[in-house]
Amino acid sequence: MPANLTPDYFKAEKWFKQAATDEEKILALEEMMRVIPKHKGTEHMRADMRKKLSGLKESAEKKKKGLQHGFDIFHIPKAGAGQVALLGLPNSGKSAIVSSITNAKTQVADFPFTTNAPIPGVAQFEDIKIEIVDMPPITAEFAPAGIVNAYRNCDLIGICIDLSGDIAEQVKVCLNFLGEKRLLADENNPLGKKCFIIATKADLSPTEKIDELKKLLIKPFEVVPVCPDDLDSLEIMLTAIFRLLDIVRVYAKKPGQPADMKEPFVLHKGATVADLAISIHRELAEKLKNARCWGRNVHDGQNVHKTHILCDKDIIELHFA
Structure with a gap:
């Protein structure tokens, strides 16, 4: 019986032949x-693929154990x-985003699995880098061996959902992965990570796709629609990232000099x-007496105690004993 293989199968086979790692x-x-079509003509092919898959997973598991050494x-x-x-x-738009807003050399392609190792890049947001x-x-x-470690060590997880694809399947797979690996921060898992949704290919999808996505979310994740070619949407995403990172920027000022x-x-x-003083120099922090502050919640140049809580874009002039 002929196999009658489809174009989708030959496309997947091409990806397999081009794959450089076990994970790919x-x-x-x-x-x-x-x-692959499921009929008698493909029985031997499917059996061969199952055998190959078993061997590759065994090899990947051995490499995972080897990471310890x-x-x-x-x-x-x-x-x-x-x-x-x-x-x-695969093909959820991660590489296109990183390529658009950072200096990283990512590989963006129409076929999946082009990223087989983490590729970090640095994006400029106002006066800081993220x-x-x-x-x-x-x-x-499947998830690559060791990938959970990267998510445990990061500050924030951006879940990329391709609005032009099967939204329900993507949400299910991503949230199941985060839940099984205990990566979601909540009252029962304070060591988990804060997450948000990056709705990719927003320019190629009708607006109701965003509503469909929000209805599928089990938690009130922030949803940010993004198009890699739209600088405004990327800037909105970076603004959301800055807010979700829960950080503040503080500018130091020496007495008698501009900040x-x-x-x-x-x-x-x-x-x-006091935390600012420690970040500058721990020994100097022990000699901290007081400070002057310019910012939203104080009068310009107001004297503040070392326990004063800082706001974003505060200017601080430290005084030491």
Whole structure:
């Protein structure tokens, strides 16, 4: 009986042949198994694919154990004011976003699995830098060995949902992954990560797709529609990221001199004058007496105690004993 293979199968087979890592091959092989016609003429092919898939998963598991003693590609040193790791299925638009707003050299293609290792890039937001990391894709059946470590170590997770694709399936896979790995922050998991939704390819989808997406969410995630070619939408996304990172910018000022407005100190929301002093120099912080502050919640040059809580864009002049 002829196999009668479809164009979708040959496309998936091409991805498999081009795959450079076990993780890529697993994802491509799973796609081949999904689209291959299920009849007697493909029985031997499907059996062969199942055998290959089993061997690849075994190989990936061995490599995962080896990470304990070797180089971990998912250990990503932090850069900038915060690190955002992107999560999504193949072709969800992660690479296009990182390529559009950072200096990273990502590979953007019409076929999935082009990202097989984390690719960090730095985006400029006003006067600070924010690190955005393009991560390998996940599927319902597979996530690359060690990828959870990257999400545990980041400051914020951006869940990329392609509005032109199967929204329900993408939401289900991503939220199941986050739930199973205990990555979602809530009252029962304070060590989890704050997450938000990046609705990609918004320019190619009707507006009601956003409503469809919001109805599928089990938590009140912030949803940000994005088009990689639309600078305004990318700026809105960076503004949301800055807010969700829960950070403030503070500008230091020496007595009798203007403030340095080019390179702010970045602190967590709720940080005090004493925390700023510690971030400058721990020994000097012990000699901190008081400070003068210019900002939204004070009069210009107002004297404040070292326990004074700082606001975004405050200017602080420290005085030491």
